Amino acid sequence: KAGVTQTPRYLIKTRGQQVTLSCSPISGHRSVSWYQQTPGQGLQFLFEYFSETQRNKGNFPGRFSGRQFSNSRSEMNVSTLELGDSALYLCASSWGGANYNEQFFGPGTRLTVL
């Protein structure tokens, strides 16, 4: 079974631009979660989607948004990029049940904002 895939793997943008990241979950998984990882803050939860609905959201500004398609693939968008948005963005998929909630991560997209 193929794992979680994320595209692109690396991205360089300048301040003020916007970016869209893509995530394809493991086949059969209906939940997709997004995380931002930085050396100082660690892994921080952005949001989680299940069956095209956002079920949970972290404490990030409205510049961060996401969506999920009917095939469970997900995208996240960051508008008006700031230098502090430079990070590894990780996507994780799971079956979607609350119990255990074991998540399987993709390799991440490394975003650099100049």
Next chain:
Amino acid sequence: TQLLEQSPQFLSIQEGENLTVYCNSSSVFSSLQWYRQEPGEGPVLLVTVVTGGEVKKLKRLTFQFGDARKDSSLHITAAQPGDTGLYLCAGNSGGSNYKLTFGKGTLLTVNP
């Protein structure tokens, strides 16, 4: 806000040594997971512990969930260079909460 504190933050040891890393919280979790992350990759799930006092073994790795389900530990016996990586614990509060709360991790380096 639920927080998970991991210690130590950094650990550098020689091959063959034993080590323990800790994950502590003031909150109760319905389950707790341990992940290992290598540079340039996403975290990989190692184990999930669910029951207070539970102990799980994965080859040379031993995971324990505290009786009160607020803390956990990971013990590695006879560490090898291949164990090098960032070890993350993550708690799930269960119910209708579908997000994991992650600790900041322990960066382990095992020198040959």
